[in-house]
Amino acid sequence: MFGHPPRSVAGLPRPGRALVMGVLNVTPDSFSDGGRYLEPDKAVAHGRELVAEGADLVDVGGESTRPGARRPSVEEELARVVPVVEALVAEGVLVSVDTMRATVAERAVDAGAVLVNDVSGGRADPDMLDTVARLGTAYVLMHWRAHSNEMQQHATYGDVVDDVMRELREQLDAADRAGLDPARGAVDPGIGFSKTADQNWDVLAGMERLHALGRPVLIATSRKRFLGALLADAHGEPRPPGLREDATTATSALAALAGAWCVRTHSVRATLDAVLVAQRWAAGAGGAGA
């Protein structure tokens, strides 16, 4: 029913279900956990918690992409990210680095990160694709049009899924030209990035079409604003980020059922449960005892 999308990235685990990537934002200003893990010790402790809950990967980021966020300097971003990556890697944790900067990607990979998660899909830093090609790590290219301070001005599409796919294809072509290994790459439609709430739902409804890109698909809906809007109260007040967990669990289950390779989440335990349910659901009676 869902075709046979690629479900693995070379060098990363293949547990036979969607991977669960736990979010670790070492930032003062991320929309749902900003400021909570800015001190390295707190960040590392939270990384450990994510692993204890079942995260396959911990995604360490030092730049908030919330709409209107100020970009940190490269030095600030390095100081936030590198010590946390080093400490988690030393404990045997599989770490990805969430960065748009080649320098940060390189230093994090030197510190042991195994995946570069670039929300700009290689568009923000002209050195990113060459750097990742040279490093030879796994990578995620996300659909992206502009930095957070202006991204919502770029939410104009014809058919949003067609347009996202065309722009992702351009980035995959650029990655090929830079010499990145296709077997190590995944794509992400960028839920909440230069997209209105309705456009996010259109992307999710059309998610299976993304498999035509021939790459594993990562879906990150966790606590995002479009869920807050869906769950608004009777006065139209959006549901706050901390109370969007159950909706995140639902979107993660549906994404896994639609063939996502990986789901990115703040709430690992619930998301892993959702992924296991989706996997068992898709297997049906044939999966009994599996």
Ligand code: PMM
């Ligand atoms: N969203 C955020 C951060 N990193 N990475 C990928 N691949 N896809 C996303 O949609 C994505 C991301 C948004 O910020 P958060 O870390 O505060 O959830």
